[in-house]
Amino acid sequence: MTIREKTIQIFANRFGPLVLAVALLCVTALLTRITLLCFSAGQVDWSIFNLIKIFIIGLLYDLTAASFALIPFVIYLWLFPSKWYKGRLSRILLYVYFFVVVFSLIFNAVSEWFFWEEFSVRYNFIAVDYLVYTTEVIGNIRQSYPINSIMAILLIVTAVIVYLLRKIILSSTQTEMRWKKRSKLSLLILCVPVIAYFGVNHKWKNHSNNQFDNELAGNGMYDFGFAFWHNQLDYDTFYRTLPLKATIQIMHHLLANDTNTRLSGNYIARKINSLTPENKMNVVLISVESLSAEFLGSFGNTQHLTPQLDSLAREGLLFDNLYASGTRTVRGLEALALCLPPTPGQSIIKRPDNKNLFTLGSVFRSKGYNSRFIYGGYGYFDNMNEFFSNNGYQVTDRSALQDNEIHYSNIWGVADEDLFTLSLRELDQDYQNKKPFFAQIMTVSNHRPYTYPEGRIDIPSHTSREGAVKYTDYAIGKFIREAKLKPWFSNTLFIIVADHCASSAGKVELPVDKYHIPMIFYSPGHILPGKFDPLTAQIDIGPTILGYLGFNYTSKFFGQDIFHMKHGDERAFISTYQSLGYIKGGKLVILDPNKKAATFKPNFKTGSALAIPADQTLINETIANYQMASYLYQKGLLGFSR
Secondary structure, three states, X not given: OOHHHHHHHHOOOOOHHHHHHHHHHHHHHHHXXXXXXXXXXXXXXXXXXXXXXXXXXXXXXXXXXXXXXXXHHHHHHHHOOHHHHOOHHHHHHHHHHHHHHHHHHHHHHHHHHHHHHHHOOOOOHHHHHHHHOHHHHHHHHHHHOOHHHHHHHHHHHHHHHHHHOHHHHHHHHHOOOOHHHHHHHHHHHHHHHHHHHHHOOHHHHOOOOOHHHHHHOOOHHHHHHHHHHOOOOOHHHHOOOOOHHHHHXXXXXXXXXXXXXXXXXXXXXXXXXXXXXXXXXXXXXEEEOOOOHHHOHHHOOOOOOOHHHHHHHHHOEEEEEEEOOOOOHHHHHHHHHHOOOOOOOOOHHHOOOOOOEOOHHHHHHHOOOEEEEEEOOOOOHHHHHHHHHOOOOEEEOHHHOOHHHOOOEEOOEEOHHXXXXXXXXXXXXXXXXXXXXXXXXXXXXXXXXXXXOOOOOOOOOOOOHHHHHHHHHHHHHHHHHHHOOOOOHHHEEEEEEEOOOOOOOOOOOOOHHHHEEEEEEEOOOOOOOEEEOOOEEHHHHHHHHHHHOOOOEEEOOOOXXXXXXXXXXXXXXXXXXXXXEEEEOOEEEEEEOOOEEEEEEEOOOOOOEEEEOOOHHHHHHHHHHHHHHHHHHHOOOOEOOO
16 A cells, blocks of 8 residues: 555545644644744744744644634534535535635735734734725735735645645545544534633743744734734733822822923823913924834935935934834824823724824814814724814815826825825915914825835835835925925924834834834924934823923823923833833833733843843833723723813
């Protein structure tokens, strides 16, 4: 008997196809893990013991994922009548099933590769979010990759594999298994996913201090399922807490460090009293997609990608120690509008019960401003229209542009130059109506597929992130030049800031260098050229703008006017959807959803972090900020009131 015949004989029973399906899943997962390991070779610990842990833990998750995925097939093999199982219908169904299985496994492996290339992690809440916006995501994929060719290759490879496995697949139809035996075996097999559900812990993959090693030990399908069911995290359930009274005391102490502040409530409400008269300048806040500080020449980049921004940085005030709250646009928008620490799970912008909140736009509106949010894409994406229109902003998106006004667009929105043309039109209207304006403008061009109008810069469209950065820089420079011709320019404060960095990948849980973003305050005749060195949080931007304008108001912001904070009290917040970070005094505290708190000494240039003895004072400050932010949102205490 040949090896092939022996192999076929092994699978020649009613549940032989199930064994084959498990084997296919595990082999595909193994090959995917090896491929990702090689791709990230420079970031991985190659010690034998570490590799053994990666593959053993990985196999456990692979088998767990298989136990969940194959439940319908087990039920089919159990309940399908024996008299039909040997027939033509059963053979067709088995062929179709394995074609779908093999195609899905290969498709998933390719998808994991692209996801890893972009984010350096297994599937997480980002992948779950992508399911909600299938139009944009599928469009982005089609514009970024030769998807038709990839799909054709996958179909051909699938057909070849199924053909080679045809005798093994059909071998089970040549045998019989009585109902009683099938039932016992099926029920026994179905116990496996139940045991896995209650027994397998998602934390087991965190076996190392190296984040790449931990992610390699995971399984994409299992991680996707986990992210789907845990996209919302209740702070009190999963994180370390303090008594509410202690939290309030800590927050009062921290917020009193702002020299213009007088506490006026039981939580964080406080009176902001300016020492200077109110100056109702117009404000244009440009939120730039994925602009890491490392792209700017002002931060040492030698590729000459940002000549316009570098020129504005020399003419304005450059903040060179600013950190983004998160790794996605909604986190940046949340920080700029709500000025509060990133709560675990989904951004508040995408949560229910997020109307009539205390926002930067609502403060400006209370001062007689027209507050605008202007976006180059369609505002339904990431719930932008719903959130901003119900929280003090007038929303304008790409639907306000006629086709002949659009030079170029991709799935994410119009080219940034067209967005700025739209913005100028809206701002001119406010000026003509004799209304001071606050406008937050959200760009889109610096995003995969990195496409933009040809002939604007010396890097061809659809070639690289660097090209998209340089095009966005070109568009901002063009906008400022055109704004200089407007009668409202001399009384306008421009703030240019990133929403988040281009990448968040690193060896550690929260690599601080991947949260470092640029910001420029620009207003000739008002802002003197210079650099601002103190540590700054993204949530401080709103209060700092209001403080610069000399506004008196009652604040519910966690962010503070960085110009009036006492030296040494500066701090910043960084996060993923579950790891919550707090930077202060050269240290980093991280809260994790297993009620764990750890203190690190981060390297702000490389992003690495060394674990150090716990700093309990700093840990308590971290807990107080995140716990109070979650508490106030859940209790509906962040609402706006005049």
